[in-house]
Amino acid sequence: MSKLIRRCLLVVLAFAPLVAVAQPAEPPPTPPAPPDEPVPPTAPTAPAPVVVEPTPAPVPEPKVEKTEEKKKDPPWYDKLAIRGYVQVRFNRLYASDDDFKNDLGDKAIAKNNSFSIRRARLVVQGDVAPFLFMYLQVDASGADVKMRDWYGDFSIDKDKELRFRLGQSKVPYGWENMQSSQNRAPLDRSDPINSAVPGERDIGLFAYWAPKKTRKMFKHLVDSGLKGSGDYGVLALGIYNGQTLNVDDKNENRHVVARATYPIEIGTQILEIGANAYVGKFTVERDETVFGKANTRDARVGAAVVLYPQPIGFQAEWNVGTGPELVDDTIEATTLHGGYAMVNARVGDFFPFLRGAYYEGGLKTAKNAPLHRSKELAAGVEWHYKKRFEVTAEIDRAKREIADGSVTGTIFRLQGQFNY
Numbered sequence: 001m002s003k004l005i006r007r008c009l010l011v012v013l014a015f016a017p018l019v020a021v022a023q024p025a026e027p028p029p030t031p032p033a034p035p036d037e038p039v040p041p042t043a044p045t046a047p048a049p050v051v052v053e054p055t056p057a058p059v060p061e062p063k064v065e066k067t068e069e070k071k072k073d074p075p076w077y078d079k080l081a082i083r084g085y086v087q088v089r090f091n092r093l094y095a096s097d098d099d100f101k102n103d104l105g106d107k108a109i110a111k112n113n114s115f116s117i118r119r120a121r122l123v124v125q126g127d128v129a130p131f132l133f134m135y136l137q138v139d140a141s142g143a144d145v146k147m148r149d150w151y152g153d154f155s156i157d158k159d160k161e162l163r164f165r166l167g168q169s170k171v172p173y174g175w176e177n178m179q180s181s182q183n184r185a186p187l188d189r190s191d192p193i194n195s196a197v198p199g200e201r202d203i204g205l206f207a208y209w210a211p212k213k214t215r216k217m218f219k220h221l222v223d224s225g226l227k228g229s230g231d232y233g234v235l236a237l238g239i240y241n242g243q244t245l246n247v248d249d250k251n252e253n254r255h256v257v258a259r260a261t262y263p264i265e266i267g268t269q270i271l272e273i274g275a276n277a278y279v280g281k282f283t284v285e286r287d288e289t290v291f292g293k294a295n296t297r298d299a300r301v302g303a304a305v306v307l308y309p310q311p312i313g314f315q316a317e318w319n320v321g322t323g324p325e326l327v328d329d330t331i332e333a334t335t336l337h338g339g340y341a342m343v344n345a346r347v348g349d350f351f352p353f354l355r356g357a358y359y360e361g362g363l364k365t366a367k368n369a370p371l372h373r374s375k376e377l378a379a380g381v382e383w384h385y386k387k388r389f390e391v392t393a394e395i396d397r398a399k400r401e402i403a404d405g406s407v408t409g410t411i412f413r414l415q416g417q418f419n420y
Contacts, residue, residue, distance in 0.1 A: 080126035080134075085182045085419045087118040087141075094395075097409035103366065103402065104195060105188030109411065117141045118415070119181060121148070131155045135169075146246060148201060161215070163233075165206040168245075171197045172206060172236035172259040173276045175304035175317055176340075179229040183222060185344060185353045185382045187394050187415055191374045192338025192359035193317050196278070196300050197244060202255075204240025208233030217263050221270065225346070225384075226308045235260050242280040242298065244365055251295045255280030261304070270308045277301040284324045284331050284369045292331035296324035298364065300336075309346040316341040324369040325362030326403070331369055336361020351382040363402070370403030389418045 091109050098111040108116035120140040128134050133153040139146050151167030153160075170178060174193040177200045181189075194200070210218070210233045221228025241247075242255030261274030282298035302319025318339030325334040338359030345352050355378045363372040380394030392415040399408040 076126075076128040079128060080124055082122070082124055083420060084120075084122040085417060086120045087181070087415055087417045089116050089118050089187070089416075090114060090414045091116055092411070093414055094412035095409065096411070097407060099407050100398075100409035100411055101407065102188065102398075102400070103363065103372070104191050104198060109413075118187075121182075133163075148245075159212045161209060161212055163208045165208065165238075168201055168203045169206065170200050170232070171202050171204070171240055171255075171257055171278070172208075172232050172238060173197055173257055173278055173300070174302060174319070175229050175261070175272075175274060175306060175315075178232050179227070182417070182419065183227045185227065185351050185392070186342070186355055186378055186380065187392060187413060190317075190340040190355070190357040190359075191372070191376070192319065192340060192357060193302070195336075195338075195359060195361065195363060195372070196302075196319065196321075198365045199245030201245045202240040202242065203249075204238050204254075206236060206238030206240075206257075208236050210234040214263070217270075221263065221308065226270070226310070227344075227351070228308070229306075232259070232261075234262055242282060250283035251281055253281035253295060255298070269310055272304075272306040272308070274304045275302065276304075282324055282364050284364060285367050286331060287368060290326065290329055290331060290368050296331060296364075296369075297333040298323050302339075309344050309351070311346045313344045313346070314342070315344065321361075323362050324364045326368045326370050334362060349384040351384075353381070354379045366402075368403070371401070373401040375399045388420065389416070391416055 089106070089108065091106070092114055101107070101109050106116075106118060108118065118141060122138050122140070124134075124136045126134060131154060133155070135149055135151055135153070137147075137149040139148050147168065149167075149169050151165050151169040154164045154166070156162040156164070172178065173196055176184070176189050176193050177197060208231075210231065214234055215231055218228060218231035220226075222230060236257070236259040238257050239254045240257065241249040242253070243249055255278055257276070257278035259274065259276040261272060263270055263272040277300065279297075279299040281295040283295050286292075298321075300319050300321030300323070302317060304317040305314075306316075307314040316339065318337075320335070320337040322333050323336050324331050325336075327334065336359075338357070338361065340355055340357035342353055342355035344354075355376075357376045357378075358374070360373045361371070362369040366372075376396060376398040378394055378396045380392060382390060382392045384390045393413075394415075395410065395412045397410045399406070
């Protein structure tokens with residue numbers, strides 16, 4: 001045991017120097033720091049002034065231009081509108097004389113002729129340019145489709161108060177002649193006024209002027225159902241062939257026409273007063289046995305007064321003039337005269353009327369221009385059953401004297417009209 005203790009001590013003593021060398025020597029102690037010198041007090045430092053920097057203006061965002069596509073005007077044909085009307089008649093619900101007829105009005109009034117299509121109109125119209133209005137109307141009531149109107153209205157000002165109409169259109173003569181058959185209550189126009197321009201139309205150049213306010217009035221008189229004659233200006237002036245509708249010109253002389261009319265508001269009533277005149281030379285179709293000048297003076301002057309039915313109305317026209325007429329075997333320029341007066345009313349959807357007419361003068365569009373005397377009394381009523389459909393019943397008592405004899409009779413007719 002003692003030997004073992006002794007051996008352990010010897011081992012420890014042998015390794016002691018090696019352990020001492022392996023450990024680092026302790027650093028010498030740090031000398032104490034000298035005492036702090038007293039720091040003299042410093043004057044208080046003034047606070048630095050606060051510099052307020054101006055707020056920078058907001059930088060606007062760069063504008064991004066919108067590349068909006070400009071609206072293109074639609075093609076001219078997209079500006080056109082289509083409308084029209086058809087009149088179907090039953091001509092002989094009652095007739096006192098089989099020979100009763102009307103050379104100026106409805107030629108379907110004849111023996112053994114019952115149903116007929118008096119008018120079958122199709123209208124295409126529209127502003128094809130800011131300054132140009134186009135109007136086309138055809139009629140398909142007969143065996144052939146015929147052109148009634150085809151003209152352009154050229155406007156001078158933005159309100160279209162002054163218009164120049166070029167083409168085939170109505171001749172501005174008379175009040176009843178200017179009124180559309182679509183709006184007229186009696187089934188036919190009167191002989192004394194319609195004999196001036198049978199067919200109401202011709203080819204020529206016409207100028208129409210009316211203030212914007214008056215043009216609105218003309219439109220109102222039609223749209224409101226008061227049976228206005230349409231917008232043919234307060235003043236109208238024109239030149240035209242003079243041989244009537246769809247007939248080629250047969251002389252070098254132009255007809256000249258002038259018209260003035262004005263609607264006046266009197267309380268709740270509207271009164272329209274007008275006057276018109278034309279002058280020219282007319283070439284009559286004649287037999288070889290008939291003599292006279294090739295071209296005969298054709299001139300008229302007339303006046304019109306219209307009180308619109310609100311609810312009672314009155315309408316009258318009268319004209320006088322000179323026109324071709326067969327005298328014995330010679331065509332001469334003779335005097336003519338005639339007119340009509342009508343009382344009408346508007347009672348709800350019903351338009352009753354009573355019209356008397358008288359005319360004496362040559363019938364220039366008939367072969368040899370025979371003398372034509374007519375006295376007529378027509379009474380009837382128009383019923384607007386629906387907006388697009390109306391029915392008219394009319395009874396006529398007339399006496400007509402022409403070259404091939406005299407006919408006096410009574411006829412009762414019905415008409416159905418649909419508008420589209």
